[in-house]
Amino acid sequence: xxxxxxxxxxxxxxxxxxxxxxxxxxxxxxxxxxxxxxxxxxxxxxxxxxxxxxxxxxxxxxxxxxxxxxxxxxxxxxxxxxxxxxxxxxxxxxxxxxxxxxxxxxxxxxxxxxxxxxxxxxxxxxxxxxxxxxxxxxxxxxxxxxxxxxxxxxxxxxxxxxxxxxxxxxxxxxxxxxxxxxxxxxxxxxxxxxxxxxxxxxxxxxxxxxxxxxxxxxxxxxxxxxxxxxxxxxxxxxxxxxxxxxxxxxxxxxxxxxxxxxxxxxxxxxxxxxxxxxxxxxxxxxxxxxxxxxxxxxxxxxxxxxxxxxxxxxxxxxxxxxxxxxxxxxxxxxxxxxxxxxxxxxxxxxxxxxxxxxxxxxxxxxxxxxxxxxxxxxxxxxxxxxx
Numbered sequence: 001x002x003x004x005x006x007x008x009x010x011x012x013x014x015x016x017x018x019x020x021x022x023x024x025x026x027x028x029x030x031x032x033x034x035x036x037x038x039x040x041x042x043x044x045x046x047x048x049x050x051x052x053x054x055x056x057x058x059x060x061x062x063x064x065x066x067x068x069x070x071x072x073x074x075x076x077x078x079x080x081x082x083x084x085x086x087x088x089x090x091x092x093x094x095x096x097x098x099x100x101x102x103x104x105x106x107x108x109x110x111x112x113x114x115x116x117x118x119x120x121x122x123x124x125x126x127x128x129x130x131x132x133x134x135x136x137x138x139x140x141x142x143x144x145x146x147x148x149x150x151x152x153x154x155x156x157x158x159x160x161x162x163x164x165x166x167x168x169x170x171x172x173x174x175x176x177x178x179x180x181x182x183x184x185x186x187x188x189x190x191x192x193x194x195x196x197x198x199x200x201x202x203x204x205x206x207x208x209x210x211x212x213x214x215x216x217x218x219x220x221x222x223x224x225x226x227x228x229x230x231x232x233x234x235x236x237x238x239x240x241x242x243x244x245x246x247x248x249x250x251x252x253x254x255x256x257x258x259x260x261x262x263x264x265x266x267x268x269x270x271x272x273x274x275x276x277x278x279x280x281x282x283x284x285x286x287x288x289x290x291x292x293x294x295x296x297x298x299x300x301x302x303x304x305x306x307x308x309x310x311x312x313x314x315x316x317x318x319x320x321x322x323x324x325x326x327x328x329x330x331x332x333x334x335x336x337x338x339x340x341x342x343x344x345x346x347x348x349x350x351x352x353x354x355x356x357x358x359x360x361x362x363x364x365x366x367x368x369x370x371x372x373x374x375x376x377x378x379x380x381x382x383x384x385x386x387x
Contacts, residue, residue, distance in 0.1 A: 002373050004295065005053035005249060006031040007255040012289045014378050015250055015364070017282065021180075023378035025282045025323040027044070027174045029082075029335035032158050034338045036062050037153050038298060040314065041308030042099040046297040053295050062101075078161030078233050078331075083107040087114055087124060088154045092309035109163065115149045124154060131156035132335035135281075135324040144304050150314060155336040159374055161233055162214035162222055162223050165195050167329035177276060178243045178359045179381055181333060187276040187382040189358075195274065198265035204242075208273065208355050209265055210235045212331060232368040236269055237275065239361045246360040246378060250303055258364075258369060269327050274356040276382040279326040286319040325377060334365065334375050 006028040017024030032054070039050035039062050045058070084105055088094050090112045102108045109127065113120050119142045128139040136156065143169045145152060167190040177187040198209040218225055239251045257263075287299055298305065298316045305314040318340070326336040360380040366373050 002028050002032055002371070003053065003055045004256045005295070006035070007373070008293055009286060010376050011255060012293070013284050013286070014376065015247075016289075017284070018247060018378060018380065020248065021380065023377065023381065024284075025278045025280070025334070025336075025375055026284065026321060027157055027323060027338070027375050028337045028373045030155055030336045032176065032260070033082075033084065033155050034319070034340055035151060035295075037086070037155070038305075039341065041098055042298065042305050043307050046302060046304035049295060049297045053293075059101075069346050077214055080158060080231075080233075081107075081108065081153065081158040082135065084111040084152070084155045084225075085111075085124070085127055086308075087111050087113050087120060087154075088145050088302060088309060089113065089150050092150050092311050094309055095307060098308045104122050112298065115145065116147050120149075120152070123144050123153060128154065128156050129262065129290040130336040132158045132337060133160075133333075134323070135333070135335040136322050136337040139322055139339055144318075146317075150309060150311065150322070152339060154333070154337065154339045156246075157374065159233075160331070160333045162331035163329075164211040164213050165192065166309075166331070167192055169329045172277070172329060175274075176358060177382060180244050180246065180360055184242070185381055189274050189276050192273045193271045195270055195273065196267055197270045197355075199268045199270070199355065200263060200265040202207045204245060204252075205238050205240045205264070206355065207239075207265065208237050208270070210237065216299050234366055234368060235327075236364045236366065237292045237355075237357060237361055238363070239355065239357050240359070246362065246380065249362065250378070255376075259366070268353040270355055272354060272356065273359070275327075276357060276380040278378065278379050279328075280332040280383075281324040282377075283336065284320060286321060287316065291318065310330050323375070323377075325375065332365065336375065 009031055010026045010028045013026045019331060023095050035054055039047060039054060040059065043049055048213045051057065054062065086109060094110065102110060112207065121144060125139050128136045171191040173189055174186050175189045177185045177186055183207060214232050238248050238249065243269060291299055301315045321336055321338045323336040325332065362378050364373055365375040
């Protein structure tokens with residue numbers, strides 16, 4: 001479940017990266033999942049605060065949410081893989097209550113380690129690299145995990161999908177892309193003509209929905225609803241009307257209301273649909289943002305993060321996420337890995353519409369059946385190289 005809090009954290013990340021003049025990508029789903037894992041190890045007022053931001057009433061809701069995560073595909077397309085991991089110090093045994101929680105979550109790795117003497121960073125980095133098909137290579141830089149660490153909680157999300165309507169590589173052209181500064185950069189634009197897409201024009205921006213090919217595949221969610229559902233994934237491109245309108249769009253858009261009935265999209269003929277190719281990675285530290293948004297207690301020295309391991313006076317010292325995305329004529333490949341440390345311390349003639357993303361824009365990758373937002377990002381300066 002994607003909460004308003006995880007969307008608010010994502011919004012802050014995108015705005016921070018925008019202020020630094022770089023492209024950005026973040027996974028709200030990954031943020032929600034790591035907070036779920038943290039809440040399962042908390043109690044007292046710290047648990048109450050975590051439940052509040054996760055919009056859950058009790059730990060039972062947390063367990064239900066985690067057990068219904070649909071993320072690991074089994075033969076279906078697009079390819080989706082989601083996994084959790086917790087590395088626990090051998091000096092602090094895992095509590096039975098946390099083991100019970102882990103049993104409800106598929107693909108949850110648990111390993112006891114010696115933070116003092118083992119190369120734990122290398123272990124976790126290898127796990128993240130394998131889980132993301134090599135896209136996230138260095139989740140924890142050398143020296144990031146302290147020797148007095150009690151636990152490291154991580155998750156990894158991988159997505160790869162082909163467009164339902166692919167772009168002809170021969171139509172890719174190098175064209176002008178206007179930066180926020182007003183300067184012109186050159187970018188590789190994918191182009192289509194006369195294809196049907198869902199499109200909407202709203203106050204200050206336009207949206208086009210680009211679907212990925214899908215096929216019926218089994219997933220965790222289908223078990224809960226007792227039926228085989230066809231997963232459906234899409235990328236939404238939000239293009240401001242003004243060339244420099246992305247900052248204003250991010251500041252004012254209400255992410256939690258984006259996909260309600262108010263955002264009505266109509267079937268139109270795109271001619272042209274022109275989107276720049278992009279490939280980049282993005283890293284961000286999240287604990288400061290979370291504290292500013294009101295999640296403070298897990299980062300304070302207290303004795304309420306003890307449902308995971310035996311001991312007292314634990315705190316979360318850092319939370320960070322690394323993400324990667326590549327979008328080209330064939331489709332999209334994206335990944336995110338998250339780490340947190342616990343330490344001692346229609347049937348009519350559609351209208352013809354042009355959609356040319358030649359200035360900074362926002363994108364969202366979403367699963368339509370559940371409404372789950374996998375990735376959100378901004379493109380302010382796509383690379384110019386034509387492969």
